[in-house]
Amino acid sequence: MRSFSLKLLFIILFFFTTHPIFAIETTNNSFESADMTSWRANSTNVTVLRDNVAYDGLYSAKITNTSSSSYGVEQILTNVVPDQAYEITSYLETTTPAPSKVFIRVAWYSSIDGTGSQLSTTDSEIVTEVTDWSKLQILTEAPATAHSAKLRLLVASGTAWFDLVEINEYIAPTDE
Numbered sequence: 001m002r003s004f005s006l007k008l009l010f011i012i013l014f015f016f017t018t019h020p021i022f023a024i025e026t027t028n029n030s031f032e033s034a035d036m037t038s039w040r041a042n043s044t045n046v047t048v049l050r051d052n053v054a055y056d057g058l059y060s061a062k063i064t065n066t067s068s069s070s071y072g073v074e075q076i077l078t079n080v081v082p083d084q085a086y087e088i089t090s091y092l093e094t095t096t097p098a099p100s101k102v103f104i105r106v107a108w109y110s111s112i113d114g115t116g117s118q119l120s121t122t123d124s125e126i127v128t129e130v131t132d133w134s135k136l137q138i139l140t141e142a143p144a145t146a147h148s149a150k151l152r153l154l155v156a157s158g159t160a161w162f163d164l165v166e167i168n169e170y171i172a173p174t175d176e
Contacts, residue, residue: 024077024086026151029165031059042152043071053161055091055133060163065155070101072154076114077167080146087170088124088138090153091163094131099158102127104136106167108146119143133163139170 027038031050039061041048051062065071090104103126108119122140142149153162 024079024149024167026075026077026165026167030057031061031163032057036061039073039075039153041072042074043067043069046071046073046155048073051161053093055093055163057163060091060093060161061153062159062161063153063155064159065099065157068100068157070103070154070156072152074150074152077149077151078112078114078147080108080142080149081169082142082144082146085139085141085170085172086167088140088151088165088167090124090136090165091133092127092131092136093133093161093163094127094129094158096130097158098128098130099160100128100156102155102158102160104138104162104165105152105154106138106140107150107152108143109148109150110143110145112147114148114150119146127160 034050036050039048045065045067047064049062050059052059054060063072088106092102094102104124105121107121109116110119120143122138124136124138
């Protein structure tokens with residue numbers, strides 16, 4: 001009986017002390033759907049195609065930007081929780097010649113639909129060399145007045161492939 005009570009106590013503690021992971025829903029984040037309209041090009045120099053090169057699954061987004069400025073595609077994210085910490089990840093691949101830079105950016109907005117002035121932006125590390133599939137990551141906190149965001153996949157002077165784009169609530173590990 002004592003063994004059963006201890007197991008029950010551990011189960012109760014586990015379920016009541018862990019936090020649920022909240023993901024902000026992105027549309028076609030793995031690019032498996034042929035409908036690419038959820039990812040809008042933010043410059044006329046940008047082309048985005050669903051390509052059969054992938055980190056996971058069958059497809060990824062092939063983003064080409066002929067400009068030396070950082071442009072790419074973006075998706076509006078709603079249901080942002082103010083002051084919430086988020087982890088944003090994507091997998092990236094480039095080939096020869098490497099673009100002058102590739103990165104992901106999140107731009108925060110106080111509106112509920114990604115309109116108006118940006119409150120702030122956060123960028124991932126900038127990749128400037130040829131890479132096989134590697135993970136890009138941003139750990140950031142939504143501003144106190146943020147209610148939406150634009151998630152951007154950006155390239156300058158070249159082509160990059162993105163796959164498995166996700167944005168999740170970030171809960172810092174605790175020492176237990």
